[in-house]
Amino acid sequence: MRGMEPGTISVRVWRGREDGGFAEYSVPRRASQTVLDVVTFIQRKLDPTLAYRYACRVGMCGSCAMTVNGRPRWTCRTHVAKLGAGPLTLEPLANLPRIKDLAADLAPFFDKWAQALGRFVPPAESKAEFAEVPPDSKARQAADAGIECIGCAVCYAACDTAAWNPDYLGPAALNRAWTLMNDVRDAAGPARLAAIAEAGGCSACHSHQSCREHCPKNLNPTASIAGLKRMVAKAALAGDIE
Amino acid sequence: MSRARVEAWLFVAQRASAAALGVCVAVHLATIVYAVRGGLTAAEILARTQGSVALALFYGVFVLAVAIHAPIGLRAIFREHLGWRGAALDAGIAIFAVLLVWLGWRALGGLFG
Ligand code: SF4
Ligand code: SF4
Ligand code: FES
Numbered sequence A: 001m002r003g004m005e006p007g008t009i010s011v012r013v014w015r016g017r018e019d020g021g022f023a024e025y026s027v028p029r030r031a032s033q034t035v036l037d038v039v040t041f042i043q044r045k046l047d048p049t050l051a052y053r054y055a056c057r058v059g060m061c062g063s064c065a066m067t068v069n070g071r072p073r074w075t076c077r078t079h080v081a082k083l084g085a086g087p088l089t090l091e092p093l094a095n096l097p098r099i100k101d102l103a104a105d106l107a108p109f110f111d112k113w114a115q116a117l118g119r120f121v122p123p124a125e126s127k128a129e130f131a132e133v134p135p136d137s138k139a140r141q142a143a144d145a146g147i148e149c150i151g152c153a154v155c156y157a158a159c160d161t162a163a164w165n166p167d168y169l170g171p172a173a174l175n176r177a178w179t180l181m182n183d184v185r186d187a188a189g190p191a192r193l194a195a196i197a198e199a200g201g202c203s204a205c206h207s208h209q210s211c212r213e214h215c216p217k218n219l220n221p222t223a224s225i226a227g228l229k230r231m232v233a234k235a236a237l238a239g240d241i242e
Numbered sequence B: 001m002s003r004a005r006v007e008a009w010l011f012v013a014q015r016a017s018a019a020a021l022g023v024c025v026a027v028h029l030a031t032i033v034y035a036v037r038g039g040l041t042a043a044e045i046l047a048r049t050q051g052s053v054a055l056a057l058f059y060g061v062f063v064l065a066v067a068i069h070a071p072i073g074l075r076a077i078f079r080e081h082l083g084w085r086g087a088a089l090d091a092g093i094a095i096f097a098v099l100l101v102w103l104g105w106r107a108l109g110g111l112f113g
Helices: A035-046 A107-115 A138-146 A154-158 A160-164 A171-181 A189-197 A210-214 A221-238 B003-035 B042-049 B053-082 B086-112
Strands: A008-015 A021-028 A065-068 A071-074 A088-091 A098-100
Touching: A008 A035, A021 A035, A035 A065, A035 A088, A065 A154, A071 A154, A071 A210, A107 A171, A138 A171, A138 A221, A154 A171, A154 A210, A160 B053, A171 A189, A171 A221, A189 A221, A189 B003, A210 A221, A221 B003, B003 B053, B042 B086, B053 B086
Parallel strands: A008 A088
Antiparallel strands: A008 A021, A065 A071, A065 A088
16 A cells, blocks of 8 residues: 555545545655645645645644545644554545635635624724723633634534534634623624524534534534523523514 | 524523423333333223323423424424425424324323313
8 A cells, every 4th residue: 555655645635626536646754744744745746736725834824724534624733643654635624615626615614704793893982991801700711711713614614513504603603602792892792692593503503512522722612602502592581682 | 573583482492392301201201110010901091091180281291392392303404404494394393383282182182081
């Protein structure tokens, strides 16, 4: 088997759009080599037409995620050595349209982020005083637990509900909504609550924790969504949903 | 009522009916296990159930919980796996809920009356 040869990795890479196919490449094995290094080697040395995406290479920007041997991963922080000696199979992220080769179209992912009102909305009139945010308050701790999201869409690609239900907002957008619902400075609570109470919102989540399992930042979107479910249920009982 | 509010209420109804079902199923099973010690005939069952208000109330609530829980769950399954959406699905699901209440209460009537 070529992948077992010392010194080389056999790599199957998705080429084309939805109707593409796999191309095979042989890439020299290096110390501390990441999957992104492998892809970059192919693009620089073997086939300059290969399309893929990355920016920071240090796990901050969230742009390099792909499907690696069937699992969504951030490729700049995934070491080839940790994946075993076998061949590598690389595809674009699942649950998103394919643009070309390893680049998935993230528009639906970020459209849903916007639909969940996943952005900070300041109050209409700026307050003279600074908002007081006690770091150890329950709300701030809940927000902090989900705040380190890099928007990589790994969780979205790992989520079966996102695969089955095209309306589902997905773990990242809902996790972001949760952090904002716990931000005392934010002024869009009621509108956001209505957005996430919709059919594709938090109640569509099956709590099977695939998002948590795959999130490279070790976040727990399932817990954030459970928090939103409680919030929505309480608001429904209180008649507070717009 | 806004769509968001309807969905939120369906979610609450689904959870509340699940909690009720948990209790109902446990009581139902415990009663069966207790009642059939040493065998049980149809005549003996009817002798205990006919005219029993406690039975009618308990199973009346049980049927209602089923009629709330099952259709909402089915609606989610249809949406996810068959791509059904919209008013036709909701109408079909509502009919299913009414059917469950009717069949359940009819069976209960047979035991009680
Ligand atoms: S827990 Fe919810 S968001 Fe996470 S993978 Fe499962 S359905 Fe998706
Ligand atoms: S929650 Fe985790 S997996 Fe999902 S987009 Fe954010 S960092 Fe990526
Ligand atoms: S390239 Fe930025 S996270 Fe991987």
